[in-house]
Amino acid sequence: MLGLGCMALGAASSIRNSNFEAYVRKHYTEALKQMERHQIPASIKMAQGLLETGAGQSTLAREHHNHFGIKCHRSWQGKRTFRTDDLPDECFRSYRSWQESYEDHSQFLKAPRYRRLFTLRYDDYQGWARGLQQAGYATNKGYANKLIKIIDDYELYALDRGRLPSWMRNETTNTSSKANRRAKKEVSYDKPMRPSYVSYGLLYVLADQGDSFDKVAEDMGISAKKLARYNDAPLDYPLQEGEVVYLQNKHRKATAEHTTHIIRIGDSMHSIAQLYGIKLKSLYNLNDKDEDYVPVEGEVLRLR
Numbered sequence: 001m002l003g004l005g006c007m008a009l010g011a012a013s014s015i016r017n018s019n020f021e022a023y024v025r026k027h028y029t030e031a032l033k034q035m036e037r038h039q040i041p042a043s044i045k046m047a048q049g050l051l052e053t054g055a056g057q058s059t060l061a062r063e064h065h066n067h068f069g070i071k072c073h074r075s076w077q078g079k080r081t082f083r084t085d086d087l088p089d090e091c092f093r094s095y096r097s098w099q100e101s102y103e104d105h106s107q108f109l110k111a112p113r114y115r116r117l118f119t120l121r122y123d124d125y126q127g128w129a130r131g132l133q134q135a136g137y138a139t140n141k142g143y144a145n146k147l148i149k150i151i152d153d154y155e156l157y158a159l160d161r162g163r164l165p166s167w168m169r170n171e172t173t174n175t176s177s178k179a180n181r182r183a184k185k186e187v188s189y190d191k192p193m194r195p196s197y198v199s200y201g202l203l204y205v206l207a208d209q210g211d212s213f214d215k216v217a218e219d220m221g222i223s224a225k226k227l228a229r230y231n232d233a234p235l236d237y238p239l240q241e242g243e244v245v246y247l248q249n250k251h252r253k254a255t256a257e258h259t260t261h262i263i264r265i266g267d268s269m270h271s272i273a274q275l276y277g278i279k280l281k282s283l284y285n286l287n288d289k290d291e292d293y294v295p296v297e298g299e300v301l302r303l304r
Contacts, residue, residue, distance in 0.1 A: 016153065016154060016167065017055065019054075019055040019056070019057065020050055020055045020150075020154060021154070021167070022055070022056075023046075023049065023050055023053075023055040023056045024046060024050075024154060024156070024165070024168075025168070026056075027046065027049060027067075027098070027102075028042065028046060028159060028164075030098075030099055030102050031045045031046050031049075031102070031159060032159060032162070033257070034102055034103070034105075034106050035122070035159075035160070036258070036261065036262070037106065038106040038107075038109075038110075039118060039122055039262065039264070040106055040109060040128075041122055041123065041124075041125050041128055041159075041160045042156070042159035042160055043125045043151045043156035043157050043158075043159050043160050044125055044128045044129065044132075044147065044151075045102065045105065045106075046151075046154075046156050046159065047125075047129075047147040047148075047150040047151050047156060048067075048068055048105070048132075048147065049067045049068065049102075050150055050154075051143075051146055051147060051150060052067060052068050052069040053067050059083075060081070060083060060092060061098070063081075064079075064081045064092065064093075064094040064095065065094070065095040065096065065097055065098045065100065065101050066081075066092055066093055066094060066095060066101055067098055067101045067102065067105070068101060068104075068105040068108070069092070069138075070092065070093050070101075070104065070105065070108055071090060071091060071092055071093070072091035072092065072093055076091075076093055078093060078094065078095070079093075079094035079095075080092070080093065080094055081093075081094045113135045113136070114131070114132070114135050114137075116131060116135075117131045117132070117135070121266075122160060122264045123157065123160040123161065123266065125147075125148070125151050125156075125157055125160065126148055129143075129144040129145075129147040129148050129151075130144045132144065132147070154167070155167065158242055161266075162271070162274075162275040163206075163242040163243065163244070164206060164242060165242075166241070166242055169195065169206040169242065194216070194219050194220060196220075196247065199244075199277060200251065200254075200255050200276070200277040201251075202246055202247075202248060202250060202251070202277045203246070203247045203248055204244050204245055204246045204247055205219075205220065205244075205245050205247065206242055206243065206244065206245070207239035207240060207241060207242065207243040207244075207245055208241060209241040211239040211241070211243075211245075212236075212237075212238070212239060213227045213228050213231075213233075213235055213237065213239070213245075214235075216239075216245050220247060222247060227245060227246075227247070230246045230247065230248060230249055230250065231245060231246055231274065232250075232270060232273060232274075232279065232280035232281075233270070243274075244274055246274075246277070249279070250273070250277050250278050250279045251277055251278050251279070251282075252278065252279060252282045253278060253282060253286065253303065253304040254276040254277070254278050254303035254304055255276075255277075256304075258276055258303050258304070259302070259303055259304050260300050260301060260302055260303060261275075261276070261300070261301045261303055262298065262299075262300055263295045263296060263297055263298060263299045263300070263301065264297060267295050267297075268295060269283055269284065269289075269293065269295060272295070272301065276303055278303065283301070283303070286301075286302045286303065286304070287301050287302050
């Protein structure tokens with residue numbers, strides 16, 4: 001059915017492409033939002049966007065903001081553009097923004113023929129890739145394998161767990177000077193040895209393999225006990241590679257765009273609190289839960 005980007009672009013090579021990296025940096029936050037709203041793995045959405053657009057370079061993406069090669073079909077009432085794909089002059093959807101394309105892609109996958117995908121684990125990107133091909137998303141017989149290779153090459157599976165790929169951890173996120181000043185007020189360090197980032201107005205670093213609060217504290221010039229408290233964890237908590245470590249107190253509630261969270265397999269109250277930069281105690285209080293509560297897949301938690 002689709003395959004505009006597939007015809008123009010093979011999967012990423014083991015040597016990462018700078019255009020692919022730039023596309024991930026620009027679009028991954030929207031992919032995470034869409035995963036939260038619609039339970040579509042962020043890794044799959046990113047890989048499809050990369051493949052269908054040639055990392056945002058296709059005419060369909062640049063001129064019409066269509067990042068997933070979605071054709072018009074009878075139900076489409078929006079703007080249209082015509083391109084040669086499987087057949088000459090096929091009708092493709094045209095959007096006002098790339099964000100609109102990301103949302104429409106999520107809605108498109110709610111069609112009955114993709115229903116089985118939503119029975120898979122949210123982090124089963126290989127199952128999702130194969131399921132998309134089996135359901136006829138693209139005519140290219142190598143579509144699933146191309147998606148899987150892109151996800152593996154660019155470590156996009158990390159996004160499904162709310163983490164960044166390791167290749168992004170050495171890059172400083174562009175943030176406003178106001179947010180940086182506000183974040184750094186609570187942190188006193190001189191010549192930090194790790195790159196730091198700001199999200200939700202909170203300063204954080206990403207854990208390395210075999211990391212601990214003691215190691216992060218030594219590198220950043222901050223008390224290990226404070227780090228443990230900021231991250232709602234015991235001092236000897238074993239940090240996982242790529243895990244967010246906040247360098248200041250988290251918020252009492254999530255930012256305005258995040259009002260609820262639908263619990264997925266593998267979620268814990270701690271991982272949810274870390275994902276949105278809110279205090280664990282606040283998350284319990286917002287939902288009238290105590291520390292004995294065990295999250296159940298499909299339940300909805302309030303974040304504000």
